[in-house]
Amino acid sequence: MSLFENQIPLLKPWLDEKEAAEVRKVIFSGWVSQGPKVIEFEKEVSKYVGAKFAVATNSCTSALHLSLIISGVEAGDEVICPAFTCMATADAIIHSGGIPIFADIEPNTFNIDPDHVAELVNERTKAIMAVHQIGLPADIDALQKIARQQGLFIVEDAACTLGAKYKDRYVGGLGNPTCFSFHPRKTITTGEGGMLLTNDEEKAERARILRSHGASISDLVRHKALGCLQHEYVAAGFNYRMTDMQAAIGLVQLKKIEKIIQQRLEQAQYYNEQLTKIEDIKPPFVPKYATHAYTSYLITVESSKVDRDTLLTRLTEKGVSCRRGIQPLYKEPYFHTALGKYELPRTEYAAHNTLFLPIFPGLQKSQQDYIIKSIKDSLKM
C-alpha cells in the first residue's frame, strides 16, 4: 500500500534503482563513513555551481553554523536575517554566539528586503544571512553593496535553492560562503545532508577541521597512510560529517538535477498559467535577475471571502496536501523571551496569506488539473 493513498503529496523525492545500487556498492566497499564518495560529491557540486571549494556536512544547519564560525561571528555579534525562514537559519546564528536580528521581506519575492537591512545595521552588526527562500535567489548585489559599505560579511542560506541562478550565475558560485541542504524537501536529496561552498581555501580548510572534531588530518588520509600519520586536535570541533552512503545518493541525484529542475519549471509554468485566471490567487513572482528552482510552489490567497486557512482545510479534505506559508520566527515560543518585540508587516502578510501547493518530479498534469479544480471549487463555497 502506498504511503499517500488517495492523497496528492506535497512532495516526493525522485529516488530509484540507481541510487539504491550506488548505496549497495558503498555498503560492500567496507567504507561507509565520510570517505572517497564524499570527496567526489564535493567536487561535483562545486563544479556545478562554480565555486572553488566544497565541504559536505550532515545538514545545511551545520554548514550554516560552520560558515558563521569561519567568517568570524563571535558572542554578541548581530546577524541580520529574515524571519520568513526556517528555524535552522536562526539556530545557526544562535549557536555561533550571534544574535539574529530580523529584517522584513520584499512583498513580491518573499526574500529579505535590502532597504530594511540597511536600516537595521548598527555598530554591533557583523553579518547578513541572506536566505534564498523557496528556490528563488535574494537580491545579492543589493545586499553586497550594503555589506561593502558597512564592512559586513554575507553568508548565503541557499538550503532550497541549488540549481537557481542569479544574473546568469548559479547560487553557490556568487562568492560568499553558501550552504545547501539535501533534505527531501529541497532540490536534490541524500535523506539528510548539507554542503558549504566557498572560494576561500583557508576558510574551507578550517570548516573541514571543525567538521571533524577539530582534527588536523581526515580519517581517510590517515587510513591511506596505513597508520603512520597521527592527527592532532587543533580546535574544539563538531561531528558534522556526511556519510559515503549519503554522498553516493547525492552523486546520482546530481546527475538528475537538470531533469528535476526542468520538470518543476514546467509544472510551475502550468500552475502559473492556470492560476492567474483565478481571481484572488497570485502565483509566485520571479524578478528579472533570477531563475526560480521551484523547490516549493507558494501562492498568495487574496480572497476576502475564503481565507487561506479555510482554503487549506478544504484542499486537504479533497486529498490535496498543502501547507501554510512560513510563520515569522519571532512568533515562535523560543523567541518570546529571547528577543525584543517584532512586528514586520510584509512578513506577517505573507505568513497569513500564502500556501504551498504540491510540486515534485513525477507530479502528473492530471493531478495538477485536479488541484487547480479543487482550488476553484474551494473558493466558490
Ligand SMILES: *Cc1c(COP(=O)(O)O)cnc(C)c1O
Ligand atoms: C531546509 C532549510 C534549512 C535547514 O536545512 P537542513 O539540511 O534541514 O539543516 C535551512 N534554511 C532554509 C531556508 C531551509 O529551507
